[in-house]
Amino acid sequence: MTTATGEKLLLELLDGFLGSKLLMTAYKLDLFTAARAPIAREALRAAKGLPERSFKIVVDGCVALGLLHEDEDGLVTPPALAPFLVRAPDRPFQTTTYLLEYYDEVYRALADMDALVRSDGAASPFKMRDYFKDDVAAVDPQVAAEYSRYMDATIARIVEVVLATYPFGQHRKLLDLCGNTGSFCAAIVAATPGLHGAFLDVPACVDIGRRQLADRPELAGRVEAIAGDVFRTPLPPDCDVITMCRSAMDWGDERIGAVYRRAHEALPAGGRFLVIERMLPERVLPEALPMYLRGVYFLAKSESTRYRSPREHLALLQAAGFTAIEELEPPRAPYEFFQSMRILVATK
Ligand SMILES: C[S@@+](CC[C@H](N)C(=O)[O-])C[C@H]1O[C@@H](n2cnc3c(N)ncnc32)[C@H](O)[C@@H]1O
Incomplete structure (x- = not known):
C-alpha cells in the first residue's frame, strides 16, 4: 500500500484518516453530484450554501487527493470516480458507494478503539448488521432488510x-x-x-x-x-x-x-x-493488508x-x-x- 518507512510512514498513516474523512464528507455533502459537469468553485459553494473557509478546506483537499479535478472550466468529478460518487436514482448498486456510508458509521464506532481492544469488542456501540441474537425472531426486519440489500447485491x-x-x-x-x-x-x-x-x-x-x-x-x-x-x-x-x-x-x-x-x-x-x-x-x-485492515472492523462488529x-x-x-x-x-x-x-x- 505504501513504500514509506520511518517517520514518513507514520505521517502517511495519520493522514490516511483525514483522506478518508474528506472523501466521506464530500460524499455526504454531495459535492460530487453537483460537480458531475464542470462547475465554478463559487457556483458550487453557493449551490451547497457552505461557508467560504470550510468549503475551501474541503475542496482543496479533494482536488489534492484527486477526488475532484480542477481546471479553467472549474471543478469536476473525474469520470473514473463518477460511477461511485455521483448520486442518481437509477444508479446500479456499487459496493464501494455502499461502503462510503457504512464506513462512516464504522469510523464512529472505532473512535475509542483502545476501549474496544481492551474489552475485546464488548464496548462497541456499533449496531449495523446486528444479527447476533439468541432469539433469531428478535432480528429487526428493517436491519435485516438493510444488510440483505448489500448481501443480495x-x-x-x-x-x-x-x-x-x-x-x-x-x-x-x-x-x-x-x-x-x-x-x-x-x-x-x-x-x-x-x-x-x-x-x-x-x-x-x-x-x-x-x-x-x-x-x-x-x-x-x-x-x-x-x-x-x-x-x-x-x-x-x-x-x-x-x-x-x-x-x-x-x-x-x-x-x-x-x-x-x-x-x-x-x-x-x-x-x-x-x-x-x-x-x-x-x-x-504485506500484500494481504486489505484483509488485516478489514479485520479491524470486527472489533466494532461483535465480540x-x-x-x-x-x-x-x-x-x-x-x-x-x-x-x-x-x-x-x-x-x-x-x-x-x-x-x-x-x-x-x-x-x-
Ligand atoms: C454475512 S451474512 C452472509 C449471508 C449469505 N451467506 C451471503 O453470503 O450473502 C450472515 C448471515 O447469517 C445470518 N444469521 C445470523 N445469525 C443466524 C442464526 N443464528 N441462524 C441462522 N442465520 C443467522 C444473517 O441473518 C445473515 O444473513
Missing part, C-alpha cells in the same frame, strides 16, 4: 466464481446455512440442472427471500426456505452438499465448531460441506467475529469429524473488495 458475483471453482452437478440437494434471502441457493440451483436446494436463515431474512422466490416461478418446488437458527433448527436430512458462505467469520471457535458438527451430522457418507469465505494467509503477508486462515478452518472441520478436506483457490476474486476468497471442501 454482491452475491451474484460470488456465485459466478463459486460455480467456476466447484462442480455442483454431482449433487442432488444443496443446503445453504446462513443463506440470507436464498439468493446464493437459488442461483446455484438455477445454474445446475436437476439440483434442489434449501436455505436457512433468521426469519426476517427468510421472509424477504420467500417474497423474492414468489417472483421466480421457474424455481417453484426446487428451493425450500427454512426460517430458523443455524445452532438449533433441525437440518433437512436429504442434502448431500451443505454450503456456508461469508458467515463462518461471524462466530468464535466454539460456536462455529458446533455448526460444523451439525453439518457433519446432517450429511450422508460422502456428502460435502463447503466453507466459502475470505481467509487470511497462514502468516502475515467474536474474525477472519481465519485455511488451517484454522481445517482444524475446526477435523474436530467436527470431517477427514478429507481440500482447499480450492478460485480463479479470481468475485469483486475488488472481496479478495482472498477460498473454498474449503470437506467430505464426510
Whole structure:
C-alpha cells in the first residue's frame, strides 16, 4: 500500500484518516453530484450554501487527493470516480458507494478503539448488521432488510466464481446455512440442472427471500426456505452438499465448531460441506493488508467475529469429524473488495 518507512510512514498513516474523512464528507455533502459537469468553485459553494473557509478546506483537499479535478472550466468529478460518487436514482448498486456510508458509521464506532481492544469488542456501540441474537425472531426486519440489500447485491458475483471453482452437478440437494434471502441457493440451483436446494436463515431474512422466490416461478418446488437458527433448527436430512458462505467469520471457535458438527451430522457418507469465505494467509503477508485492515472492523462488529486462515478452518472441520478436506483457490476474486476468497471442501 505504501513504500514509506520511518517517520514518513507514520505521517502517511495519520493522514490516511483525514483522506478518508474528506472523501466521506464530500460524499455526504454531495459535492460530487453537483460537480458531475464542470462547475465554478463559487457556483458550487453557493449551490451547497457552505461557508467560504470550510468549503475551501474541503475542496482543496479533494482536488489534492484527486477526488475532484480542477481546471479553467472549474471543478469536476473525474469520470473514473463518477460511477461511485455521483448520486442518481437509477444508479446500479456499487459496493464501494455502499461502503462510503457504512464506513462512516464504522469510523464512529472505532473512535475509542483502545476501549474496544481492551474489552475485546464488548464496548462497541456499533449496531449495523446486528444479527447476533439468541432469539433469531428478535432480528429487526428493517436491519435485516438493510444488510440483505448489500448481501443480495454482491452475491451474484460470488456465485459466478463459486460455480467456476466447484462442480455442483454431482449433487442432488444443496443446503445453504446462513443463506440470507436464498439468493446464493437459488442461483446455484438455477445454474445446475436437476439440483434442489434449501436455505436457512433468521426469519426476517427468510421472509424477504420467500417474497423474492414468489417472483421466480421457474424455481417453484426446487428451493425450500427454512426460517430458523443455524445452532438449533433441525437440518433437512436429504442434502448431500451443505454450503456456508461469508458467515463462518461471524462466530468464535466454539460456536462455529458446533455448526460444523451439525453439518457433519446432517450429511450422508460422502456428502460435502463447503466453507466459502475470505481467509487470511497462514502468516502475515504485506500484500494481504486489505484483509488485516478489514479485520479491524470486527472489533466494532461483535465480540467474536474474525477472519481465519485455511488451517484454522481445517482444524475446526477435523474436530467436527470431517477427514478429507481440500482447499480450492478460485480463479479470481468475485469483486475488488472481496479478495482472498477460498473454498474449503470437506467430505464426510
Ligand atoms: C454475512 S451474512 C452472509 C449471508 C449469505 N451467506 C451471503 O453470503 O450473502 C450472515 C448471515 O447469517 C445470518 N444469521 C445470523 N445469525 C443466524 C442464526 N443464528 N441462524 C441462522 N442465520 C443467522 C444473517 O441473518 C445473515 O444473513
